[in-house]
Amino acid sequence: MTQRVRRVAILIIVTLIIIGIIHSGTRWLFGKSVFSSRSQQVQNLETVFAMIEQYRVTDYRNQDWCKNIAYAGGQFSETTHPATCNLFAGPAPSFTPPATAVFNSITQVLHQSGVRIAIFDADFTQRVVFALLDSILLTWQV
Known part of the structure; x- marks a missing residue:
């Protein structure tokens, strides 16, 4: 040699x-290994994507000062700053019990995934999801 x-x-x-x-x-x-946790998070995101598609969630935001969701059941918001909070155009009434249940379900599945996502925007016509992950914008083709 x-x-x-x-x-x-x-x-x-x-x-x-x-x-x-x-x-x-x-x-x-x-x-757990640092190498296996990322692949597990990706697998966990499949559950998140399935739920996003099931409820047809196009917009989701969960921050201390701003919570909103737009899905097949309507668009709802909880904020004191709608001009900078809402991810969607148009009126945003307060959360209804069904909207709260969908929002909480998605929040729980996101939390269980181990991936910290505060904001996402889904476009079902393009089958693309945009998400803010720890201040980094990610794009998925689904």
């Missing part, structure tokens, strides 16, 4: 050892 091939082989082995240490260490410390 040439010197260059040995260096590359050693670098690959060291990298694999470091990855193994990180995987084992995070499993030991937190009960």
Whole structure:
């Protein structure tokens, strides 16, 4: 083997050892690997997408100062700043009991997914979901 091939082989082995240490260490410390948690979150988002499609939710926002939802049952808002809160155009009455139930169901499924999403906008004609994840805008083709 040439010197260059040995260096590359050693670098690959060291990298694999470091990855193994990180995987084992995070499993030991937190009960799950940093590598598996992301794939689990993606799988959990499938449940979220199914619920978004089931209720035909086009807009969702859940922040301390602003909560709103637009879905097949109407559009509803709870805020003192509708001009900057509402993700949709038009009137936004207060939440009704059915709207509250849908909003809470989606909030619960999002929380269970392990992915922190405060805002999303779905376009069913384009089959695209936009979400604000920890201040990063993500786009999914569904």
